[in-house]
Amino acid sequence: MTPRQRRMIWVAVIITGVSLATFLALAAFQKNLLYFYTPSQVQAGEAPTGYAFRVGGLVEKGSVKRQPDSLAVRFTLTDGNAKVTVFYDGILPDLFREGQGIIAIGQLQPDGLFKASQVLAKHDENYMPPEVADALKKTGAMPTVDEFKGANR
Amino acid sequence: MWSFFHKLASPKHFYRIAGAWIPWLGGITLLLMVVGLYLGLWVAPPDYQQGDSYRIMFVHVPAAWMSLFIYVFMAVCGGIGLIWNMKMADIMAMTSAPIGASFTFLALVTGSIWGKPMWGTWWVWDARLTSELILLFLYLGYIALQNAIEDPRTAARAGAILAIVGSVNIPIIHYSVEWWNTLHQGPTVTRMDKPAIHSSMLWPLLLMALAFQLYFFTLLLMRARVELLYRERRSRWVRELMGNLQPSPLSNNREVI
Numbered sequence: 249m250t251p252r253q254r255r256m257i258w259v260a261v262i263i264t265g266v267s268l269a270t271f272l273a274l275a276a277f278q279k280n281l282l283y284f285y286t287p288s289q290v291q292a293g294e295a296p297t298g299y300a301f302r303v304g305g306l307v308e309k310g311s312v313k314r315q316p317d318s319l320a321v322r323f324t325l326t327d328g329n330a331k332v333t334v335f336y337d338g339i340l341p342d343l344f345r346e347g348q349g350i351i352a353i354g355q356l357q358p359d360g361l362f363k364a365s366q367v368l369a370k371h372d373e374n375y376m377p378p379e380v381a382d383a384l385k386k387t388g389a390m391p392t393v394d395e396f397k398g399a400n401r
Numbered sequence: 402m403w404s405f406f407h408k409l410a411s412p413k414h415f416y417r418i419a420g421a422w423i424p425w426l427g428g429i430t431l432l433l434m435v436v437g438l439y440l441g442l443w444v445a446p447p448d449y450q451q452g453d454s455y456r457i458m459f460v461h462v463p464a465a466w467m468s469l470f471i472y473v474f475m476a477v478c479g480g481i482g483l484i485w486n487m488k489m490a491d492i493m494a495m496t497s498a499p500i501g502a503s504f505t506f507l508a509l510v511t512g513s514i515w516g517k518p519m520w521g522t523w524w525v526w527d528a529r530l531t532s533e534l535i536l537l538f539l540y541l542g543y544i545a546l547q548n549a550i551e552d553p554r555t556a557a558r559a560g561a562i563l564a565i566v567g568s569v570n571i572p573i574i575h576y577s578v579e580w581w582n583t584l585h586q587g588p589t590v591t592r593m594d595k596p597a598i599h600s601s602m603l604w605p606l607l608l609m610a611l612a613f614q615l616y617f618f619t620l621l622l623m624r625a626r627v628e629l630l631y632r633e634r635r636s637r638w639v640r641e642l643m644g645n646l647q648p649s650p651l652s653n654n655r656e657v658i
Contacts, residue, residue, distance in 0.1 A: 255484045262565055270569045283527040283582045304582060341521030343450065351584055368520045371450055373589040375458070376599040381449030 284351050290362075291330040297356055303332055304351040304370065312346055325350060325362075336364040343369035410489045412629050413638045419622040426619040433612035441605035448602075457515045459605055462590075463613040465508035468536060469571055471501030471617060475543070476568040479561030489625075491557035492632070494564065495547055496624035500617055502540035509533060520584060528577035529585035532570060539567040553632060 284304035285295045295301050305325030312323040320337040334352045344350065349372065354364035376384075408414040441459035448455040475494045482490035512530070513523045524530065543563050550556035578587045589597045590606070598606070633639045 252484060259480050259483060259565060262562065263568075266566050266569050270573070274573070283525070283584060286582070339521075341519065343519055343521075366522070368522055368525070368584060370584055371519055371586055373586040374597045375448050375451075375455060375589065375602050377446035377601065378449045379446075380599055 286327045287325055287330040287332040288327055290332050290356065295356060300353060300355050300365070302351050302353045303334070303362055304349065305332065307344070307346050307348050307350050309346045325352065332362050333360070334362045334364050334367075336367050338365075338367070340367055341369040343371055410487060412488065412633050412636075415489055416626055416629055416642075419626050423619060423622050426615050426622070430612055430615040430619055433608055433615065437605050437608035437612050441602075441609065445602045445605055446599075451519055454515065454518050455602075457511050458602075459609045461508060461511035461515060462606060463610040464504045464511060465533070466610055467613050467617055468501060468505035468508050468533070469574060470614070471497050471504060472536060472539070472564070472568065472571055475501060476561075476564040479557070479564040482557050483561045483565075488632075491553065491561075492625050492628050493621065494561060495557065496628050497617075497621055498540055498543050498547070498560075500620050500624070502537060502544065504613070504617075505533065505537040505540055509537065525584050527583040527585060528581040529574065529583050532574040532577050535570055536567075536574060539563075539570060543567070 284302035287303065287305045289295055290303055295303070303325060305327045308324040308326045308331065312321060314321045318337065319339065320335070321340065322333065322335050325332045325334055334354070336352065336354075344367065349370035351368045351370055352362060352364035353366040353368070354362055356362050409418060437459065442456055445456070447453050475497050478490045478494035478497070481487055482494060509530075512533075516525075517523050543560055546563055547556050547560050550559055575588075577583060578585050590603070630639055630642075
């Protein structure tokens with residue numbers, strides 16, 4: 249075996265070894281790397297109860313109820329299967345609207361209400377002019393935000 | 402064809418060929434960037450959801466792509482230098498690191514500026530953002546390691562191993578938005594099933610991506626030439642080039658530069 253071949257094998261060994269180690273580490277941390285829980289996961293009791301976590305889903309149409317004279321707002325997040333009601337008292341991001349993907353950070357109250365301390369908007373990966381979006385909505389071909397559905401892959 | 406590559410691997414010829422390419426590459430870069438920015442900032446329509454804010458994408462996305470590309474480039478050059486003991490590959494790997502770090506920094510900063518109005522936060526510790534930040538640290542670690550070792554051969558070898566080890570992060574960054582729930586949205590351009598971006602927005606994006614790519618190669622050649630002059634400062638061709646050495650009238654193998 250020439251020194252060059254030996255070096256090639258060394259490089260291959262390093263790449264394989266590090267990839268394997270990373271794969272195992274990521275597989276072990278899979279749960280901790282989830283940025284948010286889906287409403288289905290919350291309903292199934294997978295989300296922690298004692299401390300703050302994030303829940304992500306679509307704002308259900310017609311569920312946004314604002315309190316007059318304050319910033320407080322109450323809305324329902326859904327992933328198509330389950331729902332979580334969120335209460336938030338603060339400034340909402342520009343993209344917040346019904347049907348929008350939202351991530352709320354906060355704690356689950358004993359009564360099942362999710363009290364959020366921060367609300368973030370998650371936009372999808374589609375970019376198009378407003379006219380195109382309107383046309384797509386009319387024909388019903390608008391791409392849907394499906395990222396909250398099969399979230400626990 | 403192969404003799405051309407062999408010539409590129411020789412410092413003297415590389416210096417000459419790179420010098421001839423730089424003005425062309427730089428000129429095309431400038432042209433593409435002006436056209437890309439004009440199409441992106443003036444011609445492209447606003448987005449149905451994000452209005453005009455999405456236009457930062459024309460800088461953010463190419464910068465992020467380059468941050469990944471340059472790291473892979475660096476690791477491949479490092480590997481070639483490690484296996485075939487090629488001096489030019491070492492220089493390529495070494496000189497591309499600060500450029501890659503700059504693109505990574507640019508991607509993180511523009512992402513942050515985009516994130517504040519759209520998401521409602523400058524920064525979150527989701528898988529995409531965190532892995533991109535780790536990429537910046539990998540670049541900085543590589544640069545620090547290169548500077549810490551005096552001997553260029555040892556520095557190149559140590560750097561190459563770090564670059565190769567760190568390259569596991571590249572697929573993690575790319576697939577982070579698919580493997581885990583992240584605040585960052587999924588891939589737009591590489592999605593195959595349906596066009597996720599309107600063509601009036603896709604073209605400026607691709608032009609900008611090409612411009613950034615050529616910008617990288619322009620800078621790379623410029624930096625590699627400087628590094629080459631420094632490393633070869635004692636060689637005859639550099640001293641002749643610098644006018645420090647009058648070629649002896651007796652030397653019959655004087656080469657024309």
